Amino acid sequence: MKSRRDILKLAGAAAMAASVPGCRKTEKPLLESFSTATLDPLHSYPYRSWEDLYRKQWTWDKVVRSTHSANCTGSCSWRVYVREGVMVREEQAADYPKINATLPDYNPRGCQKGACFVEYVYGPQRLKSPLIRVGARGEGKWRKASWDEALTLIADKLLDNIYNYGPDTNAFFSVIPAMSPVSFCAGSRLAHYIGGVFCSFYDWYCDLPPGEPLTWGVQTEACETADWFNSRYIVLWGSNISQTRIPDAHFAYEARYNGAKLVCISPDFNSSAVHADLFLQINPGTDAALALAVAKHIIDSKLYDEPYIKEQTDLPLLVVKETGRFLRPEGVADVFYYRDAKSGQVKEAPGSMGSKTKSISLGGDDPDLHARFTHNGKEVVTVFELLKEKLAPYTIEAVAAQTGLAENDIRLFAQEFGTRRPAMIIHGAGTNHWFHNDLINRAFILLVALTGNVGRNGGGFNHYVGQERIWPERGFRAYAFPEGPKKQRFQNTTLWTYVHSSNKDPHLYNGKPIEHYIEESIKNGWMPLYPKNRKQKPRAMIIWRANYLNQAKGNEYILNSLWKDLDLIVDINFRMDTTALHSDVVLPAATYYEKIDLNTTDCHSYIHPFSKVLDPLYDSKTDWEIFKELSAKISQRATERDLKPYRDEQFGWERDFTRTYFQWSGQGKFKSDEDAANFILANSPETKGMQYGMLQQGPRRFVATDEEAWTSDIKPGQAYTPFQHQVERKKPWRTLTGRQQFYIDHPWFLELGEQLPIYRQPLAESAKYPFFWNTPHGRWSIHSTWRDSRYQLRLQRGIPIVYMHPDDAKERGIRDNDWVKVFNDHGHLVTKVQILPGEKRRRLTMYHGWERYLGFLQGGWQAPTYVKIKPTQLVGGYGHVNFRLNYWGPTGNNRDIRVDIAKYTPTAAEMKVILRSRDRKGAEKA
Amino acid sequence: MFQHQYAMVLDLNKCLGCQTCTMACKKLWTDGDGMDYMYWNNVETRPGQGYPRKWDQIGGGFENGKLRPSEIPSREDYGQPFQYNYEERMFQGGLQVMPHEPVENTPNWDEDVGALMLGENYYFYLPRLCNHCTNPACLAACPRNAIYKREEDGIVLIDQERCEGYRYCMRACPYKKIYFNELLGKAQKCIFCYPRLEKGEVNACARQCPGRLRFVGLLDDPGSAVHKLVHVYKVALGLFPEKGTEPNVFYVPPFNPPRRGNYGKSILDDPRMPLDYLVYLFGEQVTDVIRRLEAELKKAQDGAPSEVLQLLIGRDEEVRYQIPKRESLVQITNAQIQPLRRA
Numbered sequence A: 001m002k003s004r005r006d007i008l009k010l011a012g013a014a015a016m017a018a019s020v021p022g023c024r025k026t027e028k029p030l031l032e033s034f035s036t037a038t039l040d041p042l043h044s045y046p047y048r049s050w051e052d053l054y055r056k057q058w059t060w061d062k063v064v065r066s067t068h069s070a071n072c073t074g075s076c077s078w079r080v081y082v083r084e085g086v087m088v089r090e091e092q093a094a095d096y097p098k099i100n101a102t103l104p105d106y107n108p109r110g111c112q113k114g115a116c117f118v119e120y121v122y123g124p125q126r127l128k129s130p131l132i133r134v135g136a137r138g139e140g141k142w143r144k145a146s147w148d149e150a151l152t153l154i155a156d157k158l159l160d161n162i163y164n165y166g167p168d169t170n171a172f173f174s175v176i177p178a179m180s181p182v183s184f185c186a187g188s189r190l191a192h193y194i195g196g197v198f199c200s201f202y203d204w205y206c207d208l209p210p211g212e213p214l215t216w217g218v219q220t221e222a223c224e225t226a227d228w229f230n231s232r233y234i235v236l237w238g239s240n241i242s243q244t245r246i247p248d249a250h251f252a253y254e255a256r257y258n259g260a261k262l263v264c265i266s267p268d269f270n271s272s273a274v275h276a277d278l279f280l281q282i283n284p285g286t287d288a289a290l291a292l293a294v295a296k297h298i299i300d301s302k303l304y305d306e307p308y309i310k311e312q313t314d315l316p317l318l319v320v321k322e323t324g325r326f327l328r329p330e331g332v333a334d335v336f337y338y339r340d341a342k343s344g345q346v347k348e349a350p351g352s353m354g355s356k357t358k359s360i361s362l363g364g365d366d367p368d369l370h371a372r373f374t375h376n377g378k379e380v381v382t383v384f385e386l387l388k389e390k391l392a393p394y395t396i397e398a399v400a401a402q403t404g405l406a407e408n409d410i411r412l413f414a415q416e417f418g419t420r421r422p423a424m425i426i427h428g429a430g431t432n433h434w435f436h437n438d439l440i441n442r443a444f445i446l447l448v449a450l451t452g453n454v455g456r457n458g459g460g461f462n463h464y465v466g467q468e469r470i471w472p473e474r475g476f477r478a479y480a481f482p483e484g485p486k487k488q489r490f491q492n493t494t495l496w497t498y499v500h501s502s503n504k505d506p507h508l509y510n511g512k513p514i515e516h517y518i519e520e521s522i523k524n525g526w527m528p529l530y531p532k533n534r535k536q537k538p539r540a541m542i543i544w545r546a547n548y549l550n551q552a553k554g555n556e557y558i559l560n561s562l563w564k565d566l567d568l569i570v571d572i573n574f575r576m577d578t579t580a581l582h583s584d585v586v587l588p589a590a591t592y593y594e595k596i597d598l599n600t601t602d603c604h605s606y607i608h609p610f611s612k613v614l615d616p617l618y619d620s621k622t623d624w625e626i627f628k629e630l631s632a633k634i635s636q637r638a639t640e641r642d643l644k645p646y647r648d649e650q651f652g653w654e655r656d657f658t659r660t661y662f663q664w665s666g667q668g669k670f671k672s673d674e675d676a677a678n679f680i681l682a683n684s685p686e687t688k689g690m691q692y693g694m695l696q697q698g699p700r701r702f703v704a705t706d707e708e709a710w711t712s713d714i715k716p717g718q719a720y721t722p723f724q725h726q727v728e729r730k731k732p733w734r735t736l737t738g739r740q741q742f743y744i745d746h747p748w749f750l751e752l753g754e755q756l757p758i759y760r761q762p763l764a765e766s767a768k769y770p771f772f773w774n775t776p777h778g779r780w781s782i783h784s785t786w787r788d789s790r791y792q793l794r795l796q797r798g799i800p801i802v803y804m805h806p807d808d809a810k811e812r813g814i815r816d817n818d819w820v821k822v823f824n825d826h827g828h829l830v831t832k833v834q835i836l837p838g839e840k841r842r843r844l845t846m847y848h849g850w851e852r853y854l855g856f857l858q859g860g861w862q863a864p865t866y867v868k869i870k871p872t873q874l875v876g877g878y879g880h881v882n883f884r885l886n887y888w889g890p891t892g893n894n895r896d897i898r899v900d901i902a903k904y905t906p907t908a909a910e911m912k913v914i915l916r917s918r919d920r921k922g923a924e925k926a
Numbered sequence B: 001m002f003q004h005q006y007a008m009v010l011d012l013n014k015c016l017g018c019q020t021c022t023m024a025c026k027k028l029w030t031d032g033d034g035m036d037y038m039y040w041n042n043v044e045t046r047p048g049q050g051y052p053r054k055w056d057q058i059g060g061g062f063e064n065g066k067l068r069p070s071e072i073p074s075r076e077d078y079g080q081p082f083q084y085n086y087e088e089r090m091f092q093g094g095l096q097v098m099p100h101e102p103v104e105n106t107p108n109w110d111e112d113v114g115a116l117m118l119g120e121n122y123y124f125y126l127p128r129l130c131n132h133c134t135n136p137a138c139l140a141a142c143p144r145n146a147i148y149k150r151e152e153d154g155i156v157l158i159d160q161e162r163c164e165g166y167r168y169c170m171r172a173c174p175y176k177k178i179y180f181n182e183l184l185g186k187a188q189k190c191i192f193c194y195p196r197l198e199k200g201e202v203n204a205c206a207r208q209c210p211g212r213l214r215f216v217g218l219l220d221d222p223g224s225a226v227h228k229l230v231h232v233y234k235v236a237l238g239l240f241p242e243k244g245t246e247p248n249v250f251y252v253p254p255f256n257p258p259r260r261g262n263y264g265k266s267i268l269d270d271p272r273m274p275l276d277y278l279v280y281l282f283g284e285q286v287t288d289v290i291r292r293l294e295a296e297l298k299k300a301q302d303g304a305p306s307e308v309l310q311l312l313i314g315r316d317e318e319v320r321y322q323i324p325k326r327e328s329l330v331q332i333t334n335a336q337i338q339p340l341r342r343a
């Protein structure tokens, strides 16, 4: 096969071969030897035939549309250009249809990483054939295997585990169906039919904003990014859009030209702050305090939207003072009351889970926000009044001191937030990755709810971290878990990882260790934990479309415990990432440009395809094909081994593995990946009437929404924004109270004092380790994808970087580009430092996702972290708060980590690694 | 004189620093042998060292109408296009993946660094390409007359057949936007994507820019966005006008948010980003341009739409690019040049 370089040579170098290649001219030219005395190249030039050289370079034989599946939220449609059978480059298709004439369009969606994905297709990291480990895990020693051998090994082991230890010792991990649902479902279907544990990702990666399920009863609902343009006040809060929303950021900067003010709240002067009207350089982890000060100002100055909060929020609901519980009818959990100011009567609030009224319309009532009285001998008070009490300490003066901000800036910010409408918060991982993320989310949502901004174009709390939104959800679910969620073992991965590794959270919560809460939660049936038999451990893990190990909090613990307990780790991947490197069997997958699939995102309302620009290269196969063959292999082995059906007691399911392939293939219905794509499209209201082949022509906007899944309609000519069903149509919110619920009277919330949003400091340990360890998403990678890409690394510093404020560096005698060691009691890493004046003091930043095998002399970016579970995120059995995969369960937060840093001198052995240029055996020759 | 002049306007208040432009250009034009280190389009954080390092301080351009050649930047000034030992680590049980030599400089070495003033950080992103100058110093310096300016569109090209690699152009260009291909012995630089423009397709760096901040068209076409931004609204300025090359790449100058505690005040009193620095880059006019832009923003925020800001929103490609189609030029063999027609 021709290499990419060969093709480029053709166009560039070879075409010029006639003209002195390799010659380096340094001597002075003999001017008199030229016969060009009359040539005036400023005005005309006679020798222009050479120009065809570059014209030829911009040619191709075919162009095919595809996209990327890296969990970036981009969902950008690209054209891949092929010349002489080789993919040479890509360019954004830039053909998203316009929503209307006023809104800027979505083109050209893309980023610098997508612009060089072909580097991976032909890159040295590419997996080309099945590999079976021969050295130690992670050593990088393999032998090539045939597909048959590799699949037989895996099938036998999965079957052995089922019969010997139970089906729940087989774990499956794959992330984000929205970015390629066919590839996702291929594996989830297999897990489904063999009783495997399907692990969550959105909560584990801490991309789930837990405040949304708590307050709104949804997973995540955000406007599409074109709606930013409709705003008059945009607050970037924990979201560095210039780096992490590269295809979307323009909407915010263009909104500014259209009259919006732009506020950026961040500890560092980041790439988005440079374009803000107001930059608030906040102390890390104090964001909720600022939000509550703004809420207090809005309430004190009566800037809130009174009719809106009476109808749409729980603020007028009555709470019994003594117990802290909502006022309810005796023995009823889901009916609530307010006092109607007109009649003075206590009335049942319409639209709650237990209400007979399926609307939150007040029907002429005027709920009293300020009621405080005795009812049936009990002192009752509104949530609004309780909130006011809670907010009392958050004065602008007090919060200025806490947050490190200027009082003037806070005051103007609060005033503008209360008066400029529509106003929105664009929310990101910067604030979502804290331990107290539920409280932070709830405080932020409070601001947009008080001001009536939720459910309105240009307003709201819009959270964008992770591409979790699978718009054609109904079709997806039917294909992913065909017998329904009740017949599938779902597992919150944060809990699973914590329990099955040597991670130990040293903190006490209300005087009790987290283990106490974990056991209670499992006992109450709030959170599942597999294997159910607590004497068993997970034994096999199959990972595809993900880099579990590299991205896991508590890296060092996991490597030394869970990773050792697993007997079989299988990684399905197009490149050798850290998890693949630490696996037992590696199966080579097709890249994003060699498969058929679909792609959607929160950020826009279109669907478009992956395509086979070329058939899978080398000996690789698509994920779909791999799971198809693995299912077939399982059936073949079950037959050959004469295995009797396994009775799966948990579901009363007789699992006959000789039929696994038959089931997996939908009784033969799914003959190809295209069939799967078409099934998803055909079974979802969003994509009604669409077929895979049609998407090849260009992205299509969704035609409708599934009322059960989403909260607004798709309207032609209008950007999607959520919660219009609630705000315009008065459909109850999906919460216990049927309203945006800020008061959670679950006993654990009451016990921990978090029934209302409050500010809690980050978990401390600052005396011993003075620096926060900050690992945000950045521009140079999507999680770990592109972290090892040479074209990206050449525009950074070649290896991982720790950023540090100049004054902190000076104090420690550290200079730019020094080797440094970052450490705490959980682990350490050694790499290089960059001095960054915009960094906050007492904080170290390393953009997340660096592969452990690249650049670090020791450790990795997750080495100093560990898994910490917040008790309030273990609860269940409360109205809308129940475990649901990727909707509700503990988040794998990672911002409350403290470390120290010191200059480091590499050892002699490490110097060999650094100075390898003299001995480049095996070094890449591209 | 030439008939027309292409120009590009870049609105620095929209730039993300994402380098998609850099990658687009790299993958299209400079992915061949001998070109690893060269980025015809690069994006640098300002203030900062730039690419090549200190290009703005080493000289070039004209002084009193005379060429002022400088030294040629060294390899170290451009930064290393390093390789990695992937295979060794991943498939042969070898050592950690590392660049093949310690990295001391790259084209984006001081990304996001900028500078501190009174304890507060300021910076912005400056995307750079060849300016296709009206009075190109590179052209004037080439003893072989191998650099020329196309009469039909003002694009400055280095004849890859006639270039002998003497590199006088590199010394002369004040923007240090010419690179030397050692393998071929040729000077190479941005070609303003003429093969694309000839087919009515805008430059790769512009078309692929997700920040949507590049406007391309003929400067002399009164209907073009570039013409309006440069000549009508007068909000776009060239870099280092005093170098005398009359650049045709223009920038809407950047401003940062006010300093801590200053919200509500003009960014011109007590600015976060010192005006001197902007004057250094864009000349004296910059203060005036920033004052006008600030007033336009204020106007828009108070609810009255601003004409110039509405144009800078650049809602779609039609607003940003006005590229005449000239199919005939695709087959050009230095025959006669067709007159220009708008597509």
Ligand code: SF4
Binding pocket: B014, B015, B016, B017, B018, B019, B020, B021, B022, B043, B125, B127, B208, B209, B210, B211, B212, B213
């Ligand atoms: S692609 Fe556009 S936004 Fe990104 S760095 Fe280049 S000019 Fe700036």
Ligand code: SF4
Binding pocket: B129, B130, B131, B132, B133, B136, B137, B138, B139, B156, B172, B173, B174, B175, B176, B177, B178, B189, B245
């Ligand atoms: S920027 Fe430099 S290389 Fe380009 S035309 Fe001007 S002088 Fe010549």
Ligand code: SF4
Binding pocket: B024, B025, B026, B029, B040, B041, B129, B130, B190, B191, B192, B193, B203, B204, B205, B206
């Ligand atoms: S105009 Fe074309 S050649 Fe020049 S920098 Fe942009 S992409 Fe590269």
